[in-house]
Amino acid sequence: MDNVKILDCTLRDGGYYNNWDFSTNFAKNYLKVLSKTSVNIIEIGFRKPINNIGSGPSGLSKIGKFLTSSEKDLSKLKFDRNKKISVMIDLSDYTGEEGLNSLKKNFISSKKSVVKIVRIACNFTDKEKLEKIVKYLKNNNYTVCVNLMKFTILTNQEILSFFKIAIRFGADYLYLADSFGNCKPNKILNISKYIKKGGINLNRLGFHSHDNTGDALNNTIASIKMGFGVIDTSIMGMGRGAGNLKLEDFLKYKKKNTELKKVNIFSKKFMKNLYEEYKWGKNKYYIYSAKNNIHPTFVQRFLEEEKFKKDRMIKILKFLKKNKATQYDMNIFDNLFLDVIKHKKVQSKKLNKIAILCDNLHTKNINLKKLRLNGYATSTLNFINFINSKYLDYIFMCNAYRIFTEIEKALSTKNVSLILPHYKILRHLIKRNQNKIINYNIKKNNKIKIQNNFCGYEKNLVLIYALSYCIMQKFEEIKIFGLTKNISNLKILEQIKNFLKKGNYKTKIILK
Structure with a gap:
């Protein structure tokens, strides 16, 4: 039991809450406190093959440096020589010819890198795709761990077959990752006996717990008792969803009181504010x-x-x-919630021009009062916090997730009508607010389809939804403010213009 290695993944798993945007100062102090503990391996972050971080609307402007954990960024940190540094990769990011090229670009020889361990997150169904990735990393002197995700929905035989394939490809360590946080100690005991009987040394196994049900520590203890070689922790349990096994709880279990005190001092100074902001944990x-x-x-x-x-x-x-x-x-909502009730009537418009404002700060200073005086009905795509609803007529909403998260706020706006599909799951809410809601449905369709009571498109997008409604209401002019000119939106506009041309519609669309 005393030989088990501890891997702390605060900066990697905790990044699911703050988009991996830990400051360099935070990272330096984190590394400093861990240097004074019995943690053996520090997982410094993901290494995603992304090169457009912070590049604006088309990039990932809110993503921090520990999503990529580049050699350049890591060179600015000081690492304890007694600690091994690891990064995690998602298998899906490095598959195929393009993925393998990214792998070669992102992973130089470990002899020239501070990173010595690479953990690969992999689903059971993707196991055959591991081979080239594992072999490349091994050839470049990395210790390779293969993390089996969602193992609790697999049979023991499937788990064993996965691990045997990973070993055949060259993996050093094999991880059970409790993705759903629903594992119990007895399940670990049962799996461990089966794997051991299958000829695998349990010392090669690692366990990554999630604390959804409060069993993270008990599961970890069970894995250690069975002879697992590595276990995961994070400070204050910071990690995706309910979080992980708290490093503090494990140190307390191991009676490492001096180490626990040092970690608690760090947590009070650097972690408490993060917890107050994101509030991860069991519920x-x-x-x-x-x-x-x-x-x-x-x-x-x-x-x-x-x-x-x-x-x-x-x-x-x-x-x-x-x-x-x-x-x-999140696209699951598009596929599963598009269950609509037929309706007979769509409210008709009173004006022949409409202005549509997008959720973009460029629209913040648009004068809605002036637009109204110039004969425009005014509207927004989804609920927008900074828009003054005093001069707003309509809010278009069709994405189920946006509706579920924003409808209460949208309904509270005075004198504004909501235009949204008649979702069955919201039928009682719609019935109670009939005076504020205009129903116009959207359905999945391979090609663009626009009719009086509904539109159809390959995706549930509010832009196509709003334009379809306005065309069927025979608005002669649609003026759009703040639309991001990305590939998706430009494609929609082109398709809409072709539809208008073929149908001899008089509607004119103007981008501002």
Whole structure:
């Protein structure tokens, strides 16, 4: 038990809350305090093959440097020679010819890098794609760990076969990652016996816990007792969803009181503010998601929305349970929530021109009063906090997630009508607010389709939705303010113009 290695992944897993935007000062103090503990391995972050961080609307402007953990950024930090440094990669980022080229670009020989260990996050179904990645990293002298995600929904035989394939490709360590946070100590004991019987040395195994049900420490203790070689922690448990095993709890369990005191001093100075802001940890929603194999990031995203009404959380989680939402993807709402009720009437407009404002700071200073005086109806794509609703007529909303998180705020705006699909899941809310809601449906369709009561498109996008409604209402002029001119939006505008041309519509679309 005393030989187990401790890997701390605060900067990597904790980054799911602050977009990996830890300051250099934070990182330096984090490394300094860990140098005084029995932590053996420090996972400094992800190494994503991204090169457009901070480049504006088309880039990831809010993403911090520990998502890429580049050699250049790591060179600015001081590392204890007694600690091994690791990074994690997602298998999906480095598959195929293009992915392999990115791998070669992002991973020089470990002899020239501070990074010595690479952990690969992999799903069972993608196991055959590991070979080239593992072999390249091994050839460049990295210690390679293969992390099996979502192992609790797999059979023991599937877990064993996955690990045997990873070993055949050259992996040094094999990880069980409790992605849903629903593992129990007895399950670890059962899996461990099966794997050992299958001929794998349990000292090669690692365990990554999530604390959705409060069992992170008990699960970790069970894995250590079975002979696992590595276990994961993070300071104050900061990590995706409900978080991980707290380093503090593990140090307390090991009776490392001097180390615990030093970590607590660091936490009080650097971690408490993060916790107050993001409030990770066990709650009834994470418990529900764990019990029903729902990816915990759904819960995390819902809780991050301050506008979100928590009394609807279980209702939506039940829907996700029904639809087996084991993979995190916000587009799941497009596919699953587009269940609409037919309706007979769409409210007609009173003006022949409409202004549409996008959620963009460039629209903040648009004079809605002046637009109204010039004969325009005024509207926004989704609810926009900084828009003065006094001179606003309509809010277009069609994306189910945006509706669930923003509808209460939108309904509270006086004298503003909401234009949204008649979702079955919202039928009671729609019925109670009939005087404020105009129903216009959207459906999945391979080609653009615009009709009086609904539009169809390959994706649930509010731009296509709003334009379709305005065209069917025979607005002669649609003036759009603050639209991001990305590939998706330009494609929509081109398709709309072709539709107008073929149908001999008089509607004119103007970008401002």
